Amino acid sequence: MDSPLDTPSDPSASDASPSRRDVLIAGATTAIASAIPLGAGAAPAAPAPMAGQVPGAAAPVRAQVLLTVNGVIREMEVDTRTSLLDLLRESLHLTGTKKGCDHGQCGACTVIVDGRRINSCLTLAVMHEGAAVTTIEGLGTPDAMHPMQAAFVKHDGYQCGYCTPGQICSAVAVVAEIRAGVPSHVTPDLTAAPLMNGEEIRERMSGNICRCGAYSNILDAITEVAERRA
Amino acid sequence: MKPFTYQRATSPAEAAAAAAATPGARFIAGGTNLLDLMKLEIEQPAHLIDVNTLGLDRIEPTADGGLKIGALVRNTDLAADERVRRDYGVLSRALVAGASGQLRNKATTAGNLLQRTRCPYFYDTAQACNKRHPGSGCAALQGISRQLAVIGVSDHCIATHPSDMAVALRALDATVETVKPDGSTRSIAMADFHRLPGDTPHIETGLESGELITAVTLPKPLGGTHAYHKVRDRASYAFALVSVAVVVQRDGSGRVAVGGVAHKPWRVEAAEAEMPRGAKAVNARLMAEARPTPANAFKVTLVERTLGAVLSEAKG
Numbered sequence: 001m002d003s004p005l006d007t008p009s010d011p012s013a014s015d016a017s018p019s020r021r022d023v024l025i026a027g028a029t030t031a032i033a034s035a036i037p038l039g040a041g042a043a044p045a046a047p048a049p050m051a052g053q054v055p056g057a058a059a060p061v062r063a064q065v066l067l068t069v070n071g072v073i074r075e076m077e078v079d080t081r082t083s084l085l086d087l088l089r090e091s092l093h094l095t096g097t098k099k100g101c102d103h104g105q106c107g108a109c110t111v112i113v114d115g116r117r118i119n120s121c122l123t124l125a126v127m128h129e130g131a132a133v134t135t136i137e138g139l140g141t142p143d144a145m146h147p148m149q150a151a152f153v154k155h156d157g158y159q160c161g162y163c164t165p166g167q168i169c170s171a172v173a174v175v176a177e178i179r180a181g182v183p184s185h186v187t188p189d190l191t192a193a194p195l196m197n198g199e200e201i202r203e204r205m206s207g208n209i210c211r212c213g214a215y216s217n218i219l220d221a222i223t224e225v226a227e228r229r230a
Numbered sequence: 231m232k233p234f235t236y237q238r239a240t241s242p243a244e245a246a247a248a249a250a251a252t253p254g255a256r257f258i259a260g261g262t263n264l265l266d267l268m269k270l271e272i273e274q275p276a277h278l279i280d281v282n283t284l285g286l287d288r289i290e291p292t293a294d295g296g297l298k299i300g301a302l303v304r305n306t307d308l309a310a311d312e313r314v315r316r317d318y319g320v321l322s323r324a325l326v327a328g329a330s331g332q333l334r335n336k337a338t339t340a341g342n343l344l345q346r347t348r349c350p351y352f353y354d355t356a357q358a359c360n361k362r363h364p365g366s367g368c369a370a371l372q373g374i375s376r377q378l379a380v381i382g383v384s385d386h387c388i389a390t391h392p393s394d395m396a397v398a399l400r401a402l403d404a405t406v407e408t409v410k411p412d413g414s415t416r417s418i419a420m421a422d423f424h425r426l427p428g429d430t431p432h433i434e435t436g437l438e439s440g441e442l443i444t445a446v447t448l449p450k451p452l453g454g455t456h457a458y459h460k461v462r463d464r465a466s467y468a469f470a471l472v473s474v475a476v477v478v479q480r481d482g483s484g485r486v487a488v489g490g491v492a493h494k495p496w497r498v499e500a501a502e503a504e505m506p507r508g509a510k511a512v513n514a515r516l517m518a519e520a521r522p523t524p525a526n527a528f529k530v531t532l533v534e535r536t537l538g539a540v541l542s543e544a545k546g
Binding site: 057058059060061063079080081083102103104107110116117118119122123124126127129170173174177180181182183184185187190191202203204206207208 | 231232233234235236238258260261262265266269276278280282306309310315316319322323326327329330331332333335336465466467
């Protein structure tokens with residue numbers, strides 16, 4: 001067969017079986033139809049079983065969460081299992097934040113929550129009631145880039161670009177952390193303020209992996225911003 | 231990940247009671263280890279009690295000159311606290327040697343103590359693991375054991391405790407404060423907090439069902455020179471092969487705790503009497519009971535050499 005995409009090129013196939021997109025849309029509709037809102041403090045109600053669910057398995061549980069993403073208040077109902085990363089990407093369609101390893105090892109999912117960088121893959125959306133989340137889309141736009149975004153472009157701080165949103169969110173927070181005096185593994189004197197230098201930046205960026213190996217250009221970009229704003 | 235119900239805790243005692251009363255309940259704080267394990271279905275809680283709503287995020291002086299660290303103080307904040315940097319440098323150093331900046335921003339003091347081993351056979355659900363599935367055996371014993379424990383091991387488990395912070399807390403003789411489901415509280419010395427694997431490696435601490443950590447208390451400052459050396463396969467963001475925490479006084483006496491070698495932070499008080507005689511003498515007592523595999527026997531020597539390096543650094 002040719003393309004598995006939506007428009008059927010073979011009318012008989014279209015009549016006999018639903019396209020992949022039809023199935024996905026039907027699945028989404030089912031999920032919405034089975035959603036039961038929870039009152040504050042109420043015991044979680046068991047939603048109706050979903051199609052394809054393993055018999056005897058616990059049913060998905062949904063809960064409300066209200067948070068601010070890039071300055072916009074979002075009130076939503078999510079499966080309790082939803083990571084902050086999946087809420088951003090799948091529910092809000094903010095796909096700038098990337099899913100790399102999904103286990104907190106690569107840093108591609110880094111976002112800034114209440115002023116701090118975290119791995120959005122290793123935290124549940126429901127744990128962020130009232131939080132303020134900033135993603136790469138909230139830092140700047142193609143027409144009005146954040147200085148860190150502009151510096152990554154200028155210094156070619158990427159190759160494939162997949163880790164870049166996480167690198168940039170992390171970099172913005174790293175500069176703020178050094179400025180706030182947070183010590184790192186390479187800070188020589190714990191009782192003195194850490195220095196804004198390459199050694200400190202490299203150590204603090206170690207939670208962001210770049211498989212293309214753009215590290216030296218990433219360091220140049222961050223250094224330029226750090227020095228300019230110092 | 232298996233579905234689970236979710237509640238936000240309203241008080242420590244209520245959270246402990248709810249945890250004891252709800253089958254399959256677990257506390258969640260930072261979640262950086264629990265969620266990782268839930269995605270792999272190594273952990274399968276039916277109910278999560280979110281304790282982030284409890285406050286417990288302050289660092290306060292105690293009546294006897296120490297510090298009380300709330301269970302929810304983030305690793306970043308503990309490492310950056312001015313009092314900790316000045317008076318308990320070994321703790322600050324251990325914290326910043328662990329994980330990444332993103333993880334330290336989320337990870338909590340209590341959660342760090344309760345994190346599970348990173349033994350690859352614990353993580354691989356196709357392998358036998360007495361910790362993950364009691365009675366199934368230990369694939370690590372005949373497996374790739376370079377990273378694993380060399381002392382305090384049993385025929386049932388050679389996993390290590392992965393924390394850096396806990397090694398420093400053991401050197402400092404910290405105590406863990408808890409509340410039980412009946413509302414009573416107790417203090418547990420770090421020396422007694424983690425267990426050796428024995429024939430029940432799945433039981434990692436002495437905490438009772440539902441018991442919740444509320445704080446970690448540091449005794450009054452020891453003075454001396456503090457240092458933490460971590461030896462690992464890359465320069466940052468990796469678990470320890472061996473780590474050494476020391477507090478050394480001017481007369482050469484002091485304390486030593488070692489990470490990366492056992493199911494708990496490893497400290498032998500009797501070995502500390504050898505400190506003025508140097509790393510070789512200390513190591514002979516500290517690691518006397520070592521039972522390494524051929525693949526990790528190097529760790530016994532590595533402890534001695536790392537300790538030697540730390541002691542020379544501490545002398546200045």
